[in-house]
Amino acid sequence: MRNGSSEVLNAFRQASPEAFEAAFETLFRLHQRAVFGWILRIVRNPATAEDLTVETFWRIHRAHRRFQPSRGFEGWARRIVTHAALDWLRTTRPETELLADLPAPAAADPAISAEIRSKTALAFSRLPPKLRIAAMLAVVEEQPHKDVAEALGISVAAVKLRVFRALRLLRKDLQQQGITP
Numbered sequence: 001m002r003n004g005s006s007e008v009l010n011a012f013r014q015a016s017p018e019a020f021e022a023a024f025e026t027l028f029r030l031h032q033r034a035v036f037g038w039i040l041r042i043v044r045n046p047a048t049a050e051d052l053t054v055e056t057f058w059r060i061h062r063a064h065r066r067f068q069p070s071r072g073f074e075g076w077a078r079r080i081v082t083h084a085a086l087d088w089l090r091t092t093r094p095e096t097e098l099l100a101d102l103p104a105p106a107a108a109d110p111a112i113s114a115e116i117r118s119k120t121a122l123a124f125s126r127l128p129p130k131l132r133i134a135a136m137l138a139v140v141e142e143q144p145h146k147d148v149a150e151a152l153g154i155s156v157a158a159v160k161l162r163v164f165r166a167l168r169l170l171r172k173d174l175q176q177q178g179i180t181p
Contacts, residue, residue, distance in 0.1 A: 009069040020064065027073065028057055035081050038151070041141045042085040042133055056084045075150050082133070082151040089129040116179060123173035127166055134159055135166035 011023035035056055040049040059080050067076055124132060134152065137143045138159060145163075149156045174180075 006069060009067075009073055012064055012073075013067050013069050024061055024064070027060075031073070031077060032057075035077065038078060038081050039085050041143075042082070042136060043088060048088065052081075052084050052088055056081050059084060078151045079153045082153075086129050086133055089132060119174060119177045119179055120170070123170050123177065126173060127169055131162050131166035131169065134162035135170070138163045139167070 008023045008026050011019045012027060015023060032053065036049055036053045039052045039056065040046060043049055043052065056077075060077060063080065067073070124135075127135065130152075134148060137148045137151070138145060145156045145159045149159045152159065154162075
């Protein structure tokens with residue numbers, strides 16, 4: 001996501017209804033793909049990501065009065081995107097989708113690898129949503145902690161703490177399932 005021009009951002013925040021709608025359409029066209037990509041990284045399901053992209057832009061549209069052009073659009077929008085995805089994660093418990101895209105080790109026995117991947121996905125789905133999303137973005141997606149912090153609206157230290165807690169819970173869950181991480 002890249003910030004739009006200052007005229008578009010100002011119109012989005014405080015212009016007449018006609019100018020606001022034009023600015024919103026411009027921001028939608030500029031940021032639609034980035035919003036979809038960010039959501040897809042979190043939910044790991046293209047159909048859900050499409051639905052959440054629409055929901056996110058609806059939330060952006062409704063919240064335009066709280067937008068501060070001086071702070072930029074990207075961080076503000078990313079927080080809204082992340083909260084929409086978190087809301088979805090809280091209401092649904094995707095179990096096998098989470099790690100389906102991770103490559104299996106080449107030299108490992110396929111049956112054992114499938115079992116480990118399945119148990120890991122199950123352990124991931126049992127994490128609280130706040131820990132799950134931080135771990136998914138920081139560990140699985142390898143996003144920089146700074147980007148994850150900005151998206152979640154928390155500090156980098158809080159991201160590190162959430163990732164630490166998530167990994168500790170994952171390790172414990174996997175050990176209970178008979179897998180030594």
